[in-house]
Amino acid sequence: MALYQITADPELATMKITKEKIRGGVLFDYVLSAEDERIVREKAVAFLKSGPHEEPPPPSVAEANKLMNLFGGRMIEENDVLPGYEELSFDTFPRGVEWAKAPPPKEKLADYKVLVVGAGLSGIAAAIQLKNLGIPYTVIDRQETLGGTWLWNTYPECRVDTLSYLFQYKFEKNYKWPEFFAARQDTLVYLKHVASKHDILKDFQFNKEVIASTWDESSSTWKVTLKSKLTGEEETVTANSVISATGLFSTPNLPDIPGITDFKGHIFHTTAWDHKVDYKDLRIAVIGTGSTGAQLIPNLGRVAKNLAIYQRTPNWIVTIEGYRAPVPSDLNWMFDHMPYYWNWYCYAAYFRSLDLAAVQVKDKEYEAKGGRVNERNDSVREALTNFITKKMASKPELIKKLVPTYPPLVRRLVMDNGFYDTLLQDNCELVTDSIERITEKGIKTKDGKEREFDLIVLAGGFKTSKYFFPTIYKGKGGITLEQLWKKDGARTYLGMVMPGFPNFFSLYGPNHQPRGGSLYSWAEIWARYAVASVKWMIENDKKSMDVKPEVNDKYQDSLDEASKKLIWEYSEGQSYYVNEFGRSGVNMPWTTSEYHAMVIKPNPDDFVTT
Numbered sequence: 001m002a003l004y005q006i007t008a009d010p011e012l013a014t015m016k017i018t019k020e021k022i023r024g025g026v027l028f029d030y031v032l033s034a035e036d037e038r039i040v041r042e043k044a045v046a047f048l049k050s051g052p053h054e055e056p057p058p059p060s061v062a063e064a065n066k067l068m069n070l071f072g073g074r075m076i077e078e079n080d081v082l083p084g085y086e087e088l089s090f091d092t093f094p095r096g097v098e099w100a101k102a103p104p105p106k107e108k109l110a111d112y113k114v115l116v117v118g119a120g121l122s123g124i125a126a127a128i129q130l131k132n133l134g135i136p137y138t139v140i141d142r143q144e145t146l147g148g149t150w151l152w153n154t155y156p157e158c159r160v161d162t163l164s165y166l167f168q169y170k171f172e173k174n175y176k177w178p179e180f181f182a183a184r185q186d187t188l189v190y191l192k193h194v195a196s197k198h199d200i201l202k203d204f205q206f207n208k209e210v211i212a213s214t215w216d217e218s219s220s221t222w223k224v225t226l227k228s229k230l231t232g233e234e235e236t237v238t239a240n241s242v243i244s245a246t247g248l249f250s251t252p253n254l255p256d257i258p259g260i261t262d263f264k265g266h267i268f269h270t271t272a273w274d275h276k277v278d279y280k281d282l283r284i285a286v287i288g289t290g291s292t293g294a295q296l297i298p299n300l301g302r303v304a305k306n307l308a309i310y311q312r313t314p315n316w317i318v319t320i321e322g323y324r325a326p327v328p329s330d331l332n333w334m335f336d337h338m339p340y341y342w343n344w345y346c347y348a349a350y351f352r353s354l355d356l357a358a359v360q361v362k363d364k365e366y367e368a369k370g371g372r373v374n375e376r377n378d379s380v381r382e383a384l385t386n387f388i389t390k391k392m393a394s395k396p397e398l399i400k401k402l403v404p405t406y407p408p409l410v411r412r413l414v415m416d417n418g419f420y421d422t423l424l425q426d427n428c429e430l431v432t433d434s435i436e437r438i439t440e441k442g443i444k445t446k447d448g449k450e451r452e453f454d455l456i457v458l459a460g461g462f463k464t465s466k467y468f469f470p471t472i473y474k475g476k477g478g479i480t481l482e483q484l485w486k487k488d489g490a491r492t493y494l495g496m497v498m499p500g501f502p503n504f505f506s507l508y509g510p511n512h513q514p515r516g517g518s519l520y521s522w523a524e525i526w527a528r529y530a531v532a533s534v535k536w537m538i539e540n541d542k543k544s545m546d547v548k549p550e551v552n553d554k555y556q557d558s559l560d561e562a563s564k565k566l567i568w569e570y571s572e573g574q575s576y577y578v579n580e581f582g583r584s585g586v587n588m589p590w591t592t593s594e595y596h597a598m599v600i601k602p603n604p605d606d607f608v609t610t
């Protein structure tokens, strides 16, 4: 595409793109035939040899639309064009917010204060947007530095399972990732690099937890109570607006197993890994086989004397191409020398991610004929079942325990870091009997069997429905989140604002987990909405904006309607996607393009403003 964009060589435009299944058919690769690929390579070599080439100006949205059509082998739908253009990342800040006219006078801006809670990738995205506009802000985080999730998940082999060329900001160009799927440490290096490049760290305060935040009607400000993690001291600060970027995976899910405090060996949650424990040759138990457990288990299996894997619900696990592969130097060379190659490479990862959404949609007609969910979902199930069956051929007694009975994508797909291979090892055991209790020496299951361990790893994930926990928010008239959410759990308008909580914006809030794209991009999009709202208030001399209850109610109805068409509330296999009320409260029911169109900018008519 980069070559065609630059040369407009008509032969390139005639090449046919075909879709090849990857990850059991959950996604597709968009490929050329071997012969066409050879021709493209030859043409690219000739072009590069005739260089060096100045980077031509980027295409307009309309021109890029034509290129995107060619790339996808079909007409891109209207709503997909702008999100796609942003992903192509031609602009310096593809999702930047700008003042409508000239920036307001400095004195006016100096009077405004935004408090951002959370210094993970979402908080950083918000901070950079605010800094670019010159709006004063402070980022508060209870940890000792930035990084969010990636700071406290220090368990062995923690790494992203989204391709790093997708899982990155769009305003940071041609970053040199060491591996295709960045290890935790490399993700932290990246976030620090971005923060230092944009010189935002001076406005961050660490080791402080936001414990309460109360709306003060008389001044139209939030009075926010911070507690030092180091001294326990409390202070109250005032903010005109609060942007909560506190993440979905901030509160560990510690299992409520009887006897858990009786255990005399080492026991810890994956978010609190005790690196002083040398686990080589130990007898280890892992409770939980979700994304974290499955990622961790192979490492433990390689060195443990024996490893027992306690699985309550099996997960659908897919292999992932290039999962631990380093980025070869020739790819980086291409990024540096072929104009726009990086843009299209990253766009390809984004475009591929959109194909997942269709696997989640219930097809009533298909179900009426006896199928489950939809034809593609069923075919994914078949492919993944075959994969497990083949993998576990030498231990057939495990196959039944490992093949989920619920359809793929009811829960988050788990990436294969060697989970099945580990189960084939002689020192590993899969335990599917329910746990009765933890004893002084180990774990007793309901079948009466007690296994002894030196180390128990709790890999039960996170309490995802406890949004904004532990902060006690009080909105207009003292309304609390519990009161607002008492019917069926956390809800917000567009995932970001709530009636009665003016000037409060959440990033990665309820029903905010996307069905395509990457969280970095979504963080930029959410930050754009929140910061554009703040900007709008400043420009229009407004002190507050509070979403109208009727706008919120209508949105919640359409959200429920849209959720019903999807699979998360499926009768079996429900996961952290579903809250304690049985409602899908984590995932966005909208497709990438639908939701992008809803939040491209705030609509002042949605709000009561003062």
Ligand SMILES: Cc1cc2nc3c(=O)[nH]c(=O)nc-3n(C[C@H](O)[C@H](O)[C@H](O)COP(=O)(O)OP(=O)(O)OC[C@H]3O[C@@H](n4cnc5c(N)ncnc54)[C@H](O)[C@@H]3O)c2cc1C
Binding pocket: 117, 118, 119, 120, 121, 122, 123, 140, 141, 142, 143, 147, 148, 149, 150, 153, 158, 159, 160, 161, 162, 167, 208, 209, 210, 211, 245, 246, 247, 248, 249, 250, 292, 468, 469, 470, 471, 507, 508, 518, 519
């Ligand atoms: C092990 C692991 C692997 C993951 N891998 C992927 C992946 O490959 N792809 C993907 O898309 N997603 C992945 N995720 C999801 C991941 O959490 C997000 O992609 C992303 O890191 C979220 O960023 P965030 O800034 O929104 O939240 P976080 O990274 O969770 O940051 C939130 C910050 O808020 C702070 N905070 C919370 N409450 C308070 C408070 N009251 N006061 C002060 N500070 C507070 C926290 O200390 C934290 O620093 C993974 C999650 C985990 C746990």
